[in-house]
Amino acid sequence: MALTLPDVQRIAELARLELDEAERAAALEQLNGFFEIVERMRAVDTSGVEPLYTPLAAVRPVQLRLRVDAVTETDAREANQRSAPAVQDGLYLVPRVIE
Numbered sequence: 001m002a003l004t005l006p007d008v009q010r011i012a013e014l015a016r017l018e019l020d021e022a023e024r025a026a027a028l029e030q031l032n033g034f035f036e037i038v039e040r041m042r043a044v045d046t047s048g049v050e051p052l053y054t055p056l057a058a059v060r061p062v063q064l065r066l067r068v069d070a071v072t073e074t075d076a077r078e079a080n081q082r083s084a085p086a087v088q089d090g091l092y093l094v095p096r097v098i099e
Contacts, residue, residue: 005024005028008027008028008031012024
């Protein structure tokens, strides 16, 4: 999938970026380079390859350091909400900002 200069201009507009002609040309080259890498990666046959949970697992066995799932702090909701201007049913109330 190759982008064109109008594509880059549209992306810049959506991102609210003001790019001159040279910047658009540079962005076009970079973006098309990224897409080329993605296409090359898609072309690799990965059937039968187990997903890695860490890149180190491809080099050596890795023991995950898991911790016990235990509560370590007490419930401080009431203390934290004392300074809030408005609270209802344990939730902070805020003014509506979207019409």
